Amino acid sequence: xxxxxxxxxxxxxxxxxxxxxxxxxxxxxxxxxxxxxxxxxxxxxxxxxxxxxxxxxxxxxxxxxxxxxxxxxxxxxxxxxxxxxxxxxxxxxxxxxxxxxxxxxxxxxxxxxxxxxxxxxxxxxxxxxxxxxxxxxxxxxxxxxxxxxxxxxxxxxxxxxxxxxxxxxxxxxxxxxxxxxxxxxxxxxxxxxxxxxxxxxxxxxxxxxxxxxxxxxxxxxxxxxxxxxxxxxxxxxxxxxxxxxxxxxxxxxxxxxxxxxxxxxxxxxxxxxxxxxxxxxxxxxxxxxxxxxxxxxxxxxxxxxxxxxxxxxxxxxxxxxxxxxxxxxxxxxxxxxxxxxxxxxx
Amino acid sequence: xxxxxxxxxxxxxxxxxxxxxxxxxxxxxxxxxxxxxxxxxxxxxxxxxxxxxxxxxxxxxxxxxxxxxxxxxxxxxxxxxxxxxxxxxxxxxxxxxxxxxxxxxxxxxxxxxxxxxxxxxxxxxxxxxxxxxxxxxxxxxxxxxxxxxxxxxxxxxxxxxxxxxxxxxxxxxxxxxxxxxxxxxxxxxxxxxxxxxxxxxxxxxxxxxxxxxxxxxxxxxxxxxxxxxxx
Numbered sequence: 001x002x003x004x005x006x007x008x009x010x011x012x013x014x015x016x017x018x019x020x021x022x023x024x025x026x027x028x029x030x031x032x033x034x035x036x037x038x039x040x041x042x043x044x045x046x047x048x049x050x051x052x053x054x055x056x057x058x059x060x061x062x063x064x065x066x067x068x069x070x071x072x073x074x075x076x077x078x079x080x081x082x083x084x085x086x087x088x089x090x091x092x093x094x095x096x097x098x099x100x101x102x103x104x105x106x107x108x109x110x111x112x113x114x115x116x117x118x119x120x121x122x123x124x125x126x127x128x129x130x131x132x133x134x135x136x137x138x139x140x141x142x143x144x145x146x147x148x149x150x151x152x153x154x155x156x157x158x159x160x161x162x163x164x165x166x167x168x169x170x171x172x173x174x175x176x177x178x179x180x181x182x183x184x185x186x187x188x189x190x191x192x193x194x195x196x197x198x199x200x201x202x203x204x205x206x207x208x209x210x211x212x213x214x215x216x217x218x219x220x221x222x223x224x225x226x227x228x229x230x231x232x233x234x235x236x237x238x239x240x241x242x243x244x245x246x247x248x249x250x251x252x253x254x255x256x257x258x259x260x261x262x263x264x265x266x267x268x269x270x271x272x273x274x275x276x277x278x279x280x281x282x283x284x285x286x287x288x289x290x291x292x293x294x295x296x297x298x299x300x301x302x303x304x305x306x307x308x309x310x311x312x313x314x315x316x317x318x319x320x321x322x323x324x325x326x327x328x329x330x331x332x333x334x335x336x337x338x339x340x341x342x343x344x345x346x
Numbered sequence: 347x348x349x350x351x352x353x354x355x356x357x358x359x360x361x362x363x364x365x366x367x368x369x370x371x372x373x374x375x376x377x378x379x380x381x382x383x384x385x386x387x388x389x390x391x392x393x394x395x396x397x398x399x400x401x402x403x404x405x406x407x408x409x410x411x412x413x414x415x416x417x418x419x420x421x422x423x424x425x426x427x428x429x430x431x432x433x434x435x436x437x438x439x440x441x442x443x444x445x446x447x448x449x450x451x452x453x454x455x456x457x458x459x460x461x462x463x464x465x466x467x468x469x470x471x472x473x474x475x476x477x478x479x480x481x482x483x484x485x486x487x488x489x490x491x492x493x494x495x496x497x498x499x500x501x502x503x504x505x506x507x508x509x510x511x512x513x514x515x516x517x518x519x520x521x522x523x524x525x526x527x528x529x530x531x532x533x534x535x536x537x538x539x540x541x542x543x544x545x546x547x548x549x550x551x552x553x554x555x556x557x558x559x560x561x562x563x564x565x566x567x568x569x570x571x572x573x574x575x576x577x
Contacts, residue, residue, distance in 0.1 A: 035489040035517055036568070060518055063349060081456065081485055081518055085348050100457065129467040129513075130483050130521060131457050166471040260561040261388025261413075268556040288387050288430070288560065289413065327556075328494045331517060335489040339568050340389075 002306070004244040004258040006343040008040050009314065012237035014052040016220050019235050021053035024203060027210035029053060030078060030196060032217030034060030039335045040221060040240055043071040044345050049220070050075060056096075058215045062086045065095040078121065078158075080131065087111060091118045098123050098160065100131045105144055105154070114152030120145065121158030121194065124181040126174035128162050138181055142188035149190065158194035159185055163209060165201040165225070175208055200225040204234065223319045223330035231318060240334050241313025242341075246276070249302045253284070253294050256309045261288040263338040264311060267326035274309040275316040281309070350485040351454035351534060354566050356397050358574045361448040364435055365405035368428055383409035383416060383425040384433060391434055392491070392563040393449060394572035402433075436548070436559040446547040449563060450539035451570070453486035455504065456519070458529050467521050468513030473498050475512070480524045482509070484535045487518040491566035492537055495555040501546045503536040504529050508546070538562075 021029045031054040032038075037045035046057055046068060056076035059065045065077040066089065079090060080098025087104065088111045090097050099105055100123045112118035122145060125132030133141045148154045161178050163171045178197055185192060198209030200219035204226075218224075222238040224231040231238065244258035256274065260266050264286065272283040274291075279299040285292040293309070295301045310316025312333060320330035369382055384407040385391075390398035399410065409416060411427050431437045435445035458480060465475045475481070482504060488494040497514045507527035511520055522535065539545030548559045555562075 038517075039489075061349070081350070083348055083350050083454075083456075125459075127466065127471075128469070129459065129461060129465055129481060130516075130519060134459065164466070164471050165469050166466075170471060260558075261391070261564050263565065266557055266561050288385075288391070288564065326495075328488075332488045332494050335517060335567075336565060338388075 002245055002247070002257070004242065004262050004341045006337060006341050007241045007243070007313070008044065008343060008345045009237070009239050009241070010044070010048045010345060012222055012314070013040075013045065013048050013220070013239045016222050016236050016239065017049045017052035017054055017216075020203070020214075020216050020220060024210050024214050028055045028213045029220075030056045030058050030213040030215045031220055032058040032199065032215050034058065034064070034217070035335050036064075036339060038217060038221050038331065039337050039339070041343065041345065042067060043073070046071075046073050046075075054220075056213065058217070059095075062090040062093070062095055065090065066093050069093045080121075080123065087118070091116065094119065096121055096157065098131075100125075100133055102137075102141060102144060105141065105148065109148035109151070109153045112148075112153040117152060118154040120154050120156045121160050121196075122156060122185065122190075122192075124159065124161050124178060126161040126163070126177040126181075126197075127170070128164050130162065132161060135177070135181075139184055139188070142185045142190060146189040156185075156190045156192055158196065159192045160196045163197055163199070163202045165199075168206060171202050171206055171209060218331050221334060223334065227324075231320065238313045238318060240319070240337070241315065242311040242337060243308045243313075243316075244311060246303050246305055246307045246309060247290065249305055251302070253292050254281075254303050255290045256293055257290055258311060259287045259289045259291055261338070262341055263336040264291070265322070265326040265328065265333060265336055269325050269327065272322075272325045273317060274311055276303055276307050276309050350456065351452060352486055352490055352570045353450075353452045354392070354394075354570050354572050355450040355452065355575045356393055356401075356572065357448045357450070357540075358397065358401050361398075361435070362401045362405050364445065364448065365402055365407070365433060368433055369406040372426060372428060377426045378424075379406060380408055381424050381426045382407045383411055383427045385411045385427055385430040387411060387413050388564045391430060391560045392566045393434070397572055397574045430560055434560060434563070444549050444559075446538075446541050446549050447559060447563065450545070450575075451491070451537040451566065452539075453484045453490075453535045453537065455482045455529060455531055455533040455535055456485045457483040458531055466513075467523075469516060470514055473513035473523075475523060477525075480527065480529055481512060482522045482524055482529045482533075482535070484520055484522060485518065486535075486537065487516050487520060489517045489567050490570050491562070492520060493551075493555050493557055493562065493565065495557065496551060499554045500537075500551055503539070503545050504533050
């Protein structure tokens with residue numbers, strides 16, 4: 001094959017989801033599949049993850065939820081980034097809505113009906129300063145939600161937040177605020193049964209963050225959310241592998257047929273490598289559709305025309321390693337890869 | 347159903363005028379008009395082939411270098427492929443000045459909060475507000491092409507005011523510290539645009555992140571709607 005290839009290992013995905021599910025049980029896995037399942041392929045990933053023990057999905061957007069409904073996925077789907085005028089479509093497709101503001105609640109309450117109520121997770125901001133009601137806004141948000149629930153137009157099934165993943169103490173402080181917010185919600189008459197706060201980082205290191213569900217994203221794709229431990233240390237295996245063929249060989253360098261036009265991140269760092277078989281080669285330059293490689297230490301030369309270089313993934317550098325070389329994280333490495341590259345699911 | 351605003355707007359009128367000047371310059375340097383080839387690899391470096399191909403055709407380009415190679419490969423030796431940085435408006439002149447390309451990258455304010463001094467923002471709490479301030483949440487992230495390396499450094503224009511990205515850019519959202527500027531939910535946020543209009547520029551973002559301009563445009567994600575504008 002002469003073109004770049006994304007290979008998605010469903011065996012590794014299944015292993016990771018099952019590993020995480022057993023680690024956090026009885027908390028459930030609400031797997032994060034935003035952004036085309038972190039670039040891995042939305043529908044395919046959800047089907048495998050359901051078999052492996054995920055019970056619901058965090059989809060971010062209502063459009064993605066509708067795609068999954070159309071593909072026959074009936075599990076709960078949780079969306080939290082949408083325009084106010086998308087709310088009715090979310091209710092039509094039984095999408096769980098992450099709601100932070102009174103205006104959103106009003107629309108949900110106006111469109112939801114006792115026969116098809118809006119399914120709501122109220123968000124409290126516990127310090128990240130993104131979405132979520134502030135501590136001051138929270139009591140009135142809960143009271144309005146309780147009023148709409150009594151009418152039957154909405155059903156508040158969850159309370160949630162995002163943790164900052166700064167220090168364990170910061171996360172514990174945020175959870176303290178979260179528990180206080182849940183108490184206020186209950187005093188207002190709400191009976192949320194799905195409390196969720198932690199994603200991969202907190203879900204792996206803090207029992208207290210797990211609550212009813214953990215929104216595992218990057219860890220389920222086999223990429224560590226930490227600088228250390230590595231994914232391998234955590235018992236996780238890479239799901240995405242990106243490779244490309246050697247297209248040109250000279251006495252001192254070779255070209256590999258993949259570049260920034262395929263969504264491969266560039267960086268200032270000189271320390272950057274690919275693997276061909278069991279040998280390591282240094283990357284010296286990245287163009288739109290090719291990267292220049294040279295021998296590293298004792299790696300054999302010349303490389304064979306057509307040999308496949310692993311850019312990251314199984315048999316090559318990890319996505320988080322490549323992220324570190326580029327001054328970023330593995331999440332950006334996997335989500336940046338172009339959706340137009342040929343891919344196989346196996 | 348209207349999704350959140352995520353737009354890459356190509357100023358086709360200015361782009362076409364520029365491409366015609368580039369073509370004419372190549373011809374005056376001895377290239378034949380029949381040989382000019384425009385590099386449109388990687389979906390025209392993220393600009394959208396559908397939008398850019400007519401621009402280059404109208405400017406006098408007869409051939410296109412695509413991901414599959416040159417359209418009429420039998421005559422490859424007769425093609426002159428124009429340097430992509432020059433063609434897309436990112437080449438620097440003798441004074442180090444660039445045209446900053448012909449695109450505007452726009453997102454939407456999805457939440458606004460007034461916060462006290464010392465408020466910590468986004469993952470890792472790497473940023474805190476210096477004074478009481480208004481912060482705006484934008485519905486774009488690194489998956490959309492707002493490079494994470496721009497965290498806490500890149501300027502963002504909302505309305506008539508510039509703010510700075512506050513804390514780490516996440517996959518789908520980031521926060522801007524707007525100080526005392528007035529911001530409303532639904533306002534447009536400009537990641538990059540026209541230097542002449544005072545918008546943040548790709549050149550500046552490139553300098554802040556170390557990512558070349560054409561790599562920045564190529565990284566603009568699949569959720570971002572490409573459209574053309576004469577304005």
